Amino acid sequence: MGLKYNRILLKISGEALGGEKGTGFDDPTMEAICLGVKKAHDLGAEIGIVVGGGNFWRGRSSGKMERTLADKIGMLATVMNALAVSDKLNQLEVPTEVFTSITMPQVAQPFTRNGALEAMAAGKIAIFGGGTGNPFFSTDTATALRAVEVSADIMFKATMVDGVYDKDPHKYPDAKKYETLTFTKVLEDQLGVMDGTAATLCRENKLPILVFDLADPDNIPRAVQGEAVGTLVYE
Numbered sequence: 397m398g399l400k401y402n403r404i405l406l407k408i409s410g411e412a413l414g415g416e417k418g419t420g421f422d423d424p425t426m427e428a429i430c431l432g433v434k435k436a437h438d439l440g441a442e443i444g445i446v447v448g449g450g451n452f453w454r455g456r457s458s459g460k461m462e463r464t465l466a467d468k469i470g471m472l473a474t475v476m477n478a479l480a481v482s483d484k485l486n487q488l489e490v491p492t493e494v495f496t497s498i499t500m501p502q503v504a505q506p507f508t509r510n511g512a513l514e515a516m517a518a519g520k521i522a523i524f525g526g527g528t529g530n531p532f533f534s535t536d537t538a539t540a541l542r543a544v545e546v547s548a549d550i551m552f553k554a555t556m557v558d559g560v561y562d563k564d565p566h567k568y569p570d571a572k573k574y575e576t577l578t579f580t581k582v583l584e585d586q587l588g589v590m591d592g593t594a595a596t597l598c599r600e601n602k603l604p605i606l607v608f609d610l611a612d613p614d615n616i617p618r619a620v621q622g623e624a625v626g627t628l629v630y631e
């Protein structure tokens with residue numbers, strides 16, 4: 397059966413790895429997420445993953461610490477998460493290769509486009525740690541960047557809500573969910589679904605983003621097959 401998306405870049409927020417607490421690693425939650433990834437992989441999708449770092453650290457909420465230093469700590473947190481997700485996938489017998497944007501060859505492969513493409517072509521899931529390798533960026537932007545670099549068909553942003561709403565659905569019961577949306581509207585209306593840098597990069601490179609709920613990890617294989625989950629942001 398043909399897939400709707402053959403090569404995807406999946407963003408998993410760090411917070412999602414922490415389960416209910418939202419901090420550190422929650423093993424059952426990580427296993428559930430990775431099982432969803434495995435199902436999409438079993439369908440034949442080529443998959444790259446960027447993991448955030450918010451379960452350990454966020455540079456922008458680091459108080460008085462000098463920002464670029466705080467962001468370095470954040471980037472290192474994403475490397476820890478990349479290793480942990482890789483290990484969990486390996487436990488489920490899914491092969492992986494971890495790449496980092498900041499070279500630390502004793503820990504993982506330095507990121508190169510060719511290396512990532514070779515790993516994915518060999519049936520491995522490529523996991524990208526370290527964000528973009530630069531302060532003042534986010535892992536959303538890192539996902540968009542890696543997605544365009546490896547010519548992915550789409551970026552999947554798996555989050556804690558089931559799509560993009562016109563206002564916060566947790567605060568306003570009458571909030572309306574969008575089925576589809578343009579990047580221009582996301583930017584103009586400042587819909588806090590992703591940061592502006594990521595949205596701009598996607599718009600300029602015609603990379604669509606599907607925003608959907610990770611609470612049900614089966615949404616990952618559903619989305620790969622083109623089932624209507626979440627909100628599709630395009631153009």
Ligand code: UDP
Binds near residue numbers: 450528529538
């Ligand atoms: N970070 C960075 N450059 C990047 C990506 C991430 O400096 O290209 C740092 C930044 O401090 C950020 C932290 O890593 O707060 C964790 O990433 P993010 O906030 O995107 O994680 P998430 O909220 O998705 O878990």
